[in-house]
Amino acid sequence: MKVKFVGAGPGDPELLTIKGHRALSEADIVIYAGSLVNPELLNYCKPNCKIYNSAFMNLEEIIKVCDEGISQDRQVVRLHTGDFSIFGSLREQIEALNALEIGFELIPGVSSFLGAASALEIEYTIPEISQSLIITRMEGRTPVPTLESIESYAAHQTSMAIFLSSGMVDEVMAQLIRGGYPPQTPAAMVYKATWPDQKIIRGTIETLDALAKEAQITKTALIIVGNCLGYEFNPSKLYDKDFAHEFRG
Structure with a gap:
């Protein structure tokens, strides 16, 4: 056994x-x-x-x-x-x-950051916009290594899924801006992704804190940040008729 x-x-x-x-x-x-x-x-x-x-x-x-x-x-x-x-x-x-x-x-199981992406109807990795996903958390009672602060990660301006931080949205957004994200960068929160009482709020880095307070979301939610949430996208080469390769997904 x-x-x-x-x-x-x-x-x-x-x-x-x-x-x-x-x-x-x-x-x-x-x-x-x-x-x-x-x-x-x-x-x-x-x-x-x-x-x-x-x-x-x-x-x-x-x-x-x-x-x-x-x-x-x-x-x-x-x-x-x-x-x-x-x-x-x-x-x-x-x-x-x-x-x-x-x-x-x-x-293994399906992580909530994947459930949140489906709820938001997004792809984290969009050609020429974002090819990386940072999964992290805000420092709370559990310390975070100095080199892994949200502020330092913000310099990459790529897609981010931020766990265990929905009660500190104001500080998360402040660190993102200090680190280099433009305030108008799309941001969202997904409360209880895939549950019957799932709730989604969408805004920008400068507006998400107020929206979260209005929705009274303080726990059990993921923060998603990045241009993967925006309207801009570029098609991949995977299904391009003029692009030759051995396999298609």
């Missing part, structure tokens, strides 16, 4: 992967991130599956449940929101499992 880490996706239960669904449906024990994961996903579990909400557990308690479950030859699933590789506190859990010589398997 191994502990199976499953990425739950951004919210819509149908965005769980087939492999993740199989793991949930076979689980004897599920530890899920109750403050973020859509509880409808638990409908995929067996009736006798034991459910733990990690919103009320510390690391030691989570690992203890995993250890006891595996020692009893029961299948344990650790259900994370989105994909656990992005701000998922994954490393500390697998290091603790390694210390106990407990095996694990990682089953």
Whole structure:
């Protein structure tokens, strides 16, 4: 038996992967991130599956449940929101499992920055406008390395998906402007991307803070910035009839 880490996706239960669904449906024990994961996903579990909400557990308690479950030859699933590789506190859990010589398997999920892009009907990477995506967060109780400040990243003026910062929109926008983004650069917030109560606000770097306050969005939202949100675009060469290459997507 191994502990199976499953990425739950951004919210819509149908965005769980087939492999993740199989793991949930076979689980004897599920530890899920109750403050973020859509509880409808638990409908995929067996009736006798034991459910733990990690919103009320510390690391030691989570690992203890995993250890006891595996020692009893029961299948344990650790259900994370989105994909656990992005701000998922994954490393500390697998290091603790390694210390106990407990095996694990990682089953990736659809991250919320992907769900947000679909909600906004955008492509982050547009030829000659943006060919990179910066995924980052504002410094809060968790420090951010000096070279990874939002202000320093703003110098690139490319597409940005900013996690865990919706309660600090004013400072995020100020850092973006100080770093080099023009104030008129398109910006958006997506609250609970792909959930039934999803909410989208669109504006610019200079207007987003006021719009967020008006909408009373302070948590569970992604900030998206960049000209990928604008009307300008250039077609790729992928489907250009005059462009020869070996494969098309």
